[in-house]
Amino acid sequence: MLIGAHVSTAGGASKAIGRAEEIGAECMQIFASSPRAWKVPPMAESEVEKFKAESERAGMGPTVVHGKYLCAIGSPDPELVEKSVAALTAELQTATQLGALGVIFHPASHRGQGFEAALPQFTDSMKRILDDVPGETLLMLETSAGSGDHIGSKFNELAQIIRSVDDPRVAVCLDTQHVWAAGYNIADSGGLEETIKEFDSEIGLDLLRSVHANDSKRELGSSVDRHDNIGEGLIGSDGFKNIMGHSAFADVPFYLEVPGFEKKGPDAPNVEALKKIRG
Ligand SMILES: [Zn+2]
Ligand SMILES: [Zn+2]
Known part of the structure; x- marks a missing residue:
């Protein structure tokens, strides 16, 4: 189990590796471009080479790319779906160039049309993205907290999407805060066991x-997406001891997306906290 964090790519993707090293991360998550703008400029070949050389030097990886928060391929607005498909395709392209494990993206909201209605276009969008970018880089659906009309707060919804897309490059990123907010009590050993069982029967543990x-800043089942520093929230250090001790997570990389003790994002104390729990 490797412990990593989301880090900034300011100044170029290759700069992220030094930042990850500084906080003690063993692997990292980055954005392919600004998460608040639609444009995904192609990465220069020279930057890709620098990134690979730096990753190699630092022994950093696997790297994952986080998709834009703007994307919503389950939306009833065709223009938004097209923009989202284009952005995710470009992000998967960048991830492939960088030799990343995959792109993690939010299923986002169906905006009132309902999951069943959104499923065909969601499936079609994922297929188009995967078809446009050959290779082995994964497209990972992230579990959601379940606020509003957000897709993916129940493992069964992700399972339906996965079955419908039917591609070996589709996998899942489990966000501990989101599943907690969605009502899965992973802090408790019985609750975690049930959660893992449900994940395995619906999705399959090999896709984790x-x-x-x-x-989590918010209570179990709150449906609210609010991250907290490790040990400061309601999952707590004991909760993470429970999670990290489970065999289902033994070979899965962990990426921090916490506010940070100085509110500057994932930092050394958070990485250290997870490392201590891992033992
Ligand atoms: Zn995310
Ligand atoms: Zn979140």
């Missing part, structure tokens, strides 16, 4: 390829 390791 990454974890977003975040404590």
Whole structure:
């Protein structure tokens, strides 16, 4: 189990590796471009080479790319779906160039049309993205907290999407805060066992390829997406001891997306906290 964090790519993707090293991360998550703009400029070949050389030097990896928060391939607005498909395709392209494990993206909201209605276009969109970018880089659906009309707060919804897309490159990123907010009590050993059982029967544990390791500011089942520093939230250090001790997570990389003790994002104390729990 490797412990990593989301880090900034300011100044170029290759700069992220030094930042990850500085906080003690063993693997990292990055954005392919600004998460708040639609444009995904192609990465220069020279930057890709620098990135690979730096990753190799630092022994950093696997790297994952987080998709834009703007994307919503389950939306009833065709223009938004097209923009989302284009962005995710470009992000998968960048991830492939960088030799990343995959792109993690939010299923986002169906915006009132209902999951069943959104499923065909969601499936079609994922197929188009995968078809446009050959290779082995994964497209990972992230579990959601379940606020509003968000897709993916129940493992069964992700399972339906996965079956419908039917591609070996589709996998899942489990966000500890999101599943907690969605009502899965992973802090408790019985609750975790039930959660893992449900994940395995609905999705299959072999598709669990990454974890977003975040404590929670909000209570179990709140449906609210609010990350906290490890040990400061309601999942707590004991909760993470429970999670990290489970065999289902033994070979899965963990990526922190916490606010940070100085509110500057994932930091050394959070990485250290997870490492201590891992033992
Ligand atoms: Zn995410
Ligand atoms: Zn979140």
